[in-house]
Amino acid sequence: MTEKPCPCRARDSEPLPYAQCCAPILEAGSTAPTAEALMRARYSAYALGKIDFLYDSLAPESQHDFDRKAVQHWSSQSQWLGLEILSTEGGQPGDKEGYVEFVAHFSLDGKEQAHRERSKFRADEANGWCFLEEANRKPTPVVKGDQPGRNDPCPCGSGKKFKKCCALAA
Numbered sequence: 001m002t003e004k005p006c007p008c009r010a011r012d013s014e015p016l017p018y019a020q021c022c023a024p025i026l027e028a029g030s031t032a033p034t035a036e037a038l039m040r041a042r043y044s045a046y047a048l049g050k051i052d053f054l055y056d057s058l059a060p061e062s063q064h065d066f067d068r069k070a071v072q073h074w075s076s077q078s079q080w081l082g083l084e085i086l087s088t089e090g091g092q093p094g095d096k097e098g099y100v101e102f103v104a105h106f107s108l109d110g111k112e113q114a115h116r117e118r119s120k121f122r123a124d125e126a127n128g129w130c131f132l133e134e135a136n137r138k139p140t141p142v143v144k145g146d147q148p149g150r151n152d153p154c155p156c157g158s159g160k161k162f163k164k165c166c167a168l169a170a
Contacts, residue, residue: 031128035091035098
């Protein structure tokens, strides 16, 4: 019997079994050892509908605008296709903060999509790693065709998502 692959699997590599990857964090309450491990666990939580984990893994100051209903809807209506880690900065054991740039691949309403983001994480001795905020640093946008997707960084370099910047002018 083959073990179930972890939802966070990289798209072009052999995925780890869920039991060896994100399950200890999501099922057994282990703390993530790195910012990347927490990012992977958060992706897997979306794929598995573990909404409480998504809320609990937010920094306390980031929990105020958590929209449980919208997160539950996105989680349950999407087919999660894999997580691609593009880069990490800091976020190792002993660090106080770290950044993870990633692309979350999913399908919604039969259409494959990719959400690219650079996220900031913080660690403290009491709670381990937590997600703090999206931290745009004018990354290269993911462009499909001749226009970026609505959640991609705006190509004008503002650091905002396209939908909150130049898409408003279009």
